[in-house]
Amino acid sequence: MDSALQAFRDRRNAEKADGIPVAKKDTLKAPSRKNNNRMQAVWDNYKAKNPDADLQEGETLIEFVWDYARHSKGKISDRSSIHTLDQYILRFAGMMKVDHGIKIPEKNIEDARQFLKGDLKEELSLSDSQYDKGFADWEDIKIIIKHGLAYDEHQYHDERHRLQLVFLFLLISDDGERIGAIARSDCYREEERALTYNVGITKNYAQLEY
Known part of the structure; x- marks a missing residue:
């Protein structure tokens, strides 16, 4: 056991020395990982259409939310509710931080949430309805x-x-x-x-x- 453990440590240290990325252990449980993967796919699709999108810039998250909301499908209304989209913004920010180490500025997150509850709500006639x-x-x-x-x-x-x-x-x-x-x-x-x-x-x- 000791020799196997030492061999693993030696190999790991060699990979670090050679600059080979050491895979980070995924600490998320299956439901959270599945949800993050779905959000990642949505972001990848958006990024393919907008290659210069940078989440550190003020309007990028707002534009992403606008695009996502337009194509979203709701269970009660035609589009996702304001509550669902608001939670999506927070979870998306969490996914970027956990999976990529990208911390979206708090101001950008809050601006996107206010945009959702104001202008975007009016433009897309988003609903506040939730299931009883x-x-x-x-x-x-x-x-x-x-x-x-x-x-x-x-x-x-x-x-x-x-x-x-x-x-x-x-x-x-x-x-x-x-x-x-x-x-x-x-x-x-x-x-x-x-x-x-x-x-x-x-x-x-x-x-x-x-």
């Missing part, structure tokens, strides 16, 4: 948990799985706007931190009566 999202209150959640613990006849390989599902359900209900907001512990193993069993169970959890 259904929700469950804590009474609904108590009923579901009660069913899982007291009436569900499914035979688990281990009965603790039933309790683990209840815990997960409470965690998502109490701390996550959506399931994707709750991270699996193995996502953070390299950082030596993880969700623990005292996270997510708060005063909203009422004692169930059977």
Whole structure:
């Protein structure tokens, strides 16, 4: 093991000395990487049509947002909503910083967001509409948990799985706007931190009566 590790280090140091770029480890999780790749493809397409585009210049991001918004497809309206496009600007800036080390000036980002909410909104008749999202209150959640613990006849390989599902359900209900907001512990193993069993169970959890 020691010799293999040393061989790897020697090869890596030799590559650095020869000026060969050492591949940077991708720290993004799959959903974020997929989203970044999509934004990269949009930017590459725009850059092909505008080879001199420079995100350090004041109007470049505004022009990019204008072009993207014109061709965007919305789920409620013909084009993406103002909220969706506003989030896109912020995520695009994050993608450029993470993937390319390019920090778009904060003023340029804010100018693009103001342009979106002002002139561009008027020009393209952009909508503020968002989906109405259904929700469950804590009474609904108590009923579901009660069913899982007291009436569900499914035979688990281990009965603790039933309790683990209840815990997960409470965690998502109490701390996550959506399931994707709750991270699996193995996502953070390299950082030596993880969700623990005292996270997510708060005063909203009422004692169930059977």
